[in-house]
Amino acid sequence: MKKNLFVFLLMTALLASSVYAGGSQEAGSDSGEQFHIGIVTGTVSQSEDDLRGAERLIQEYGSVADGGMIQHVTYPDNFMQEMETTMSQIVGLADDPMMKAIVVNQAIPGTTEAFRRVREKRSDILLIAGEAHEDPATIESAADLAINNDFVARGYLIIDTAKKLGVDTFVHISFPRHMSYETLARRRAIFEAAATDMGMKFVFETAPDPTSDVGVAGAQQFILEKVPAWIDKYGQNTAFFCTNDAHTEPLLKQLIEYGGYFVEADLPSPLMGYPGALGIDLSAEQGDFPAILKKVEATIKEKGGAGRFGTWAYSYGYTTTAGLGQHAMNVIKGESELLKMSDLMKAYAKFTPGAEWNGSFYTDAGTGVRADNHILIYQDTYIMGKGYMGTPEVEVPEKYFTVK
Amino acid sequence: MSQNAPLLEMRNVTKDFFGNVVLKDVSFSIERGEILGLVGENGAGKTTLMKILFGMTVIQDTGGYGGEILLEGKPVSYKSPLEALDDGIGMVHQEFSLLPGFTATENILLNRESTNYNFMTELFGDRMRTLDRAEMKTRAEKAIEKVGVKLDENTPVSEMPVGHKQFTEIARELEKENVKLLVLDEPTAVLTESEAEILLKSMRKLSEEGIAIIFISHRLQEIIEITDKTLVLRDGRIIQETPTDQTDIEEIAQAMVGREIHAEGDRAEVRTFNAPHLIVNNLWVDMPGETVRNISLEINKGEIFGIGGLAGQGKLGIPNGIMGLYPAGGEVRIDGKTIPLNNPREALDASMAFVSEDRRDVGLLLDEPIDWNISFTGMQMQKRFLKPVLGGLFRLRDDKAIEDIANHYIEALEIKCMSPRQKAKELSGGNQQKVCLAKAFVVEPDILFVSEPTRGIDVGAKKIVLDTLKEYNREKGTTIIIISSELEELRSISDRIAIVDEGRISGILPASEPSKAFGLLMLGKVDSKGDSK
């Protein structure tokens, strides 16, 4: 007992002294740039695109360690269990006096509270959440700006695109935990309404949750097994959609082999699922989305998937990290307004030459409240072998905005 | 009426385990304040008698007992030891029933703690009462005082010397308010002489206070010294019941052993040997409870050498140390070649084998079948019972050979079992012992250590085991070292017998010497105080 106490004291002393060392080290790099921007993304294994977006920013503006502007950190892979780590990672960024903005993409659970804490400490820091996982109302209460993919409009548009491709059945694959996400549950409801309205059959299929006892492998195995049965049951003209990234890869693999359509992923990207599922060699195209898309498209065509598979031309995760970082920078420099849609689009457009964007502010279906700091965005759908579908120009009928 | 009735009376108590009679018509009584000495060889039925008294579940599970027990004139029949405790009968077991991390006080008052009221008891009942440490301390002190020893009531049991543990156990029994009868099962076996002295004194004091005591001991000296009445059990019968002041050690020993008369016939013919085989010099072994301090022995080729002595004196440490199962030091030589200690493999390679006294933990793979148990050491040490597969590419267990050897020994040793594939844990103690012997025989050792081969097995099995050993010795010329607490057993089979006392040899005598001579060696008649400190 006493010895423990002694060690404890010793440790505190050492800690204090070493912190001094750390402090002085930090002071050296103070001069130089005017401000820092903190970027929080998943790890490469969790969400590659998000992380690449941060690297893109670092490439342009330099990392703080090298005297640049971008401070990039990652949240844990098993973020569902380690909320505390996420929080301290985000709050830790505010420890830097030069920090002016924090962008979290994806804004996983814990972001709201972390933002609250940052705000208590440093009210001057701009807090932006990309692809919020937490409930919209919750994240809106803490973030200056929250972004989600437009799960409302896409609820209609994906069905609409599928219809245009000649699909007659729409299969939505998910599991209970995801259906507890307001964003995902609502999109599912819109899918169903739109499909019914367009005379399409809507089917809800359950797959095991990768975070449950079966693990990622078990969940993927289930998809591998079931897709042929589903195609068999619902026919070749069936489009599939799944809410979980882990499910996407085996789904794509089987769809190419057995037939069926895949309009776009939950978080679309040419890199989402395709390279892994098809074993595509992208070494020559690295870092170049148009080239990557071309290569993926070529591979799909070669395997007979032309006109059946779609994505967004530019990765949603990548552009969101980079775009929000750019937007924050523009706002701090006074070149943009934080909550102005066109300014936001301007920042996004920088990284997506040639692709159309659209979006709207979020209105909660339960409470009917329209948020002024929560923007939903989407990019034009790109069908391989067909090209852009022009979704931003398609008008979403008003009724779908109120579907619960 | 209860005033005149004896405190405890047993009438014609009979007990058999599946037809094997262990107690027959046992009747005796004990008065208040009387000290009854209960003596008998291991397996004479003492323990079973006490189990019956306490209503241990094992008795009911095996079909109950015959006869009746009266406490203060009222017939009683306990269903569990707790009921016996409620009636004021306490027992101190040979194996300590203490919590090592608890202090003496906590152990003495286990589940009978003094408690104080607090408001939480209203909500959650009496178990939320807080312990009254001060009161507990005084109660414990009082109990310790009753025993008559100096004992720090705040010492955790794990840090106590073995004697103090014993006193703690006794104090726990005495602390019970209504204790009328106390059973002490070999309480002095683990005590030093001076500690034993203290214990005897406190026993006397207790008897003066009117508490009756049943005192079980192998130390006949103590029996003579303290008891009012001596009861000798042999083979489940009462052989002798006399007031102690009318008998002496020799008479008791005679009654205890009994078989001397016909055992004489069994006595090994006098053989002489002159080829030293195993030589042990200055051996020490750190075996808990059986510490060997300094032992030197010279054992001849083809001899059966007995090692006897009281429990806890170190006789068991000798084979365990030589076989490398416990840390040991000193020198062991076989035919002039030094055998490294502390490595079982070396000992086995030197063609020694060991039948452990601890059948369950060391001797057997309880969860495995008999044939495995018998063949395992042979397979590991001598690569037997393996058959080449794929032209000798590798070798597999030869189940046929294993079964054959098992069947051979099942027949030879009369192992009662359903098949060689029966699990060892399903066998009776005697048959388990035979399996252990078979395991040792299989490796055909030059030197065989057999430790307590007859402990806890019935008379019939005993005979088979001993006969087998003797036969094996005669046929194969194997040197056998047999360690046993039962002197007569040693005498019936051995050529020479060494008696171990306090970790040292107190004497080596030919087996033909009268048992009295050995008894005196055992009872510490050799003055060992001089070199013990």
Next chain:
Amino acid sequence: MKKPDRKSVIFFLESNAVPILFLIIISIGVPYSGFSVDYLVQEIIIRLSRNSFLVLSLLVPIMAGMGLNFGMVLGAMAGQIGLIFVTNWNIVGLQGIGLAMILSIPLSILLGWMSGKILNMAKGREMVTGFILAFFMNGVYQLVVLYGMGSIIPIGNPSMVLSRGYGIRNTVNLINIRQTLDSLIPLKIGNIQIPVATFMVIALVCLFIVWFRKTKLGQDMRAIGQDMHVAESAGINVERTRIIAIIISTVLAGFGMILYLQNIGTLNTYNSHEQVGMFSIAALLVGGASVNKGKISHAFLGVTLFHLMFVISPMAGKNLIGQAQLGEYFRVFVSYGVISIALVLYAYRKLKEKERAGTALAEAQEEK
């Protein structure tokens, strides 16, 4: 006083190997992480106030010899259900926390009784059983909260229910009770805020544990923890007492979860409870507790060391390697690696102690 010879120095190192190991790692990690003193101290204080209660809830079953209670997750679920109701009824502040605690008690007792029963049936396999029990109860919890609430159990607050009409949303905003306890008695030393009231509650539970050890029930549990057989032969009802130990632990875990979440401020409806089991246990182990021995000091030391490591290691890892994409992996590697080493060291120390006792005996005999 003997002068400290080599042996005693080694002994000291051996018996304090784990804290020393942490000391080294932290003293390397802190400069690399580049965090300020204020931040680190603040972070440790927050984490102590947030996690200590949960870790302390593990102590009672250890006392009863039941090992680490992986079933504490069940208590956390009970606490969460309490919070969901409180948020639904819009009960603000301390009353909210209090009511949530009261609501959690009957649930915790029920769940604790159940897991106690199951663990009694699976003696010797408690750990695996605890794991699976947590998976199983997770399913039941989802059934109740995701399908039962809003349909069978009325939930009036539309911002909590999914717009489809039933099921609680994946996040519940606990703004009503957020940090009400932490900021009840405001105390600021320099830039560091200290949640006095929370620490008072934690002190209270420490007092409870100290007091509980002194009760008859506590004594019985300690007895069972040492030797079930001896305890039984002394007339203690072993099975029942073991169940009570688990129930107490579950109830405390429920309270702990409520304290944890009032600090976190948002409830991650379907995952928050998963966070507590593994990490509380790891913290306690790092603090020096083992499957059969746990003290209050272990809990605090463990929380401090474990969380300090978790706070600094991502940044330290990132700065050490220079790539953000590696920082997180480095953290997980170091954290779990250190826990493994800590456990090995503790096991090794126990072995050494045994050996030392043995050699002492042998030496004494050699001398004779």
Next chain:
Amino acid sequence: MNPLQKVVEKTGWPRLIIGLFLLSLFIIAPFAGVKISTSLNDTLVRFGMNGILVLAMVPMIHSGCGLNFGLPLGIIAGLLGGTLSMQLGATGPMSFFIAILLATPFAVIFGWGYGALLNRVKGGEMMIATYVGFSSVAFMCIMWLLLPYNNPTMIWGYGGTGLRTTISVEGYYLHALSDFLAIRIGDFVFPTGMILFVLLLNFLVWVFMRTRTGTAMTAVGSNPVFAKASGVNIDRTRTISVILSTWLGAIGILVYQQSFGFIQLYMGPFYMAFPAVAAILIGGASVNKASILNVLIGAFLFQGILTMTPSVMNSLIQTDMSEVIRIIVSNGMIIYALTRVKKGAK
């Protein structure tokens, strides 16, 4: 009556009930619109995929090291073998055998180190194994990024360095075993090669358990003191068992991948131990006793339930609730098996 009782006793009630439950799922399946042929096929495939991973539990259980929660370590060895084989440019079924060859030295080294560690913590193996598994997975995450792999089908598409989370083994060892002698009857494909391979390895382990070392292993697990007294080197025997378990883990994951079609790196191995542990426990093994029969029964029942419950439940109850029901039912079954295992035995 008597022979029936004997069968029941031998299989054990838990397995019988789970088996009946599985059977009832198969019977209900056609009525719920699930094809029996595909379900049976899926169950068989999964049995083959997981059979060896479950088998990897056996040696360590035998030697008394408890359940192998450190299975990720073996899996990592397998991953290294698989990725190296692809990196070296081996293709087709050949790459599968090269992968096994390459994985072996890693498995031996890892197993040896892991065994040495476990020998220091006798009695606390399972807790430590869990954490060792975690940290080794995280360590390999770093390695996957840093090791100089450059086979373009394996590395990150955008970044150009480091391995992807998911690597397709198409063109390499995809179905290297499954397609070998596969029998096709309509929808039903019997993956002969894979099943044979699984049975072969099970047989080999069964054979190994009957060698001298294998026998010693069982004795060490059953009663270490007995084994020591019989001259067995306990630490060495335990280490061998750990190495064997680790190696089986490595082979197991390769067999898994050849059927699955993907190599999963990074956090992939993290949760692989749990299903294997659950399967062998359902199969009737306990923490210190396991047989090949336990492996086969356990793998079949556990994977059968995993395959059948979601599809049947989902077709029966047309809501997303079926997944919750599946979790409750399958874990409830495991708890049931766990609380019954040792009844009767003393």
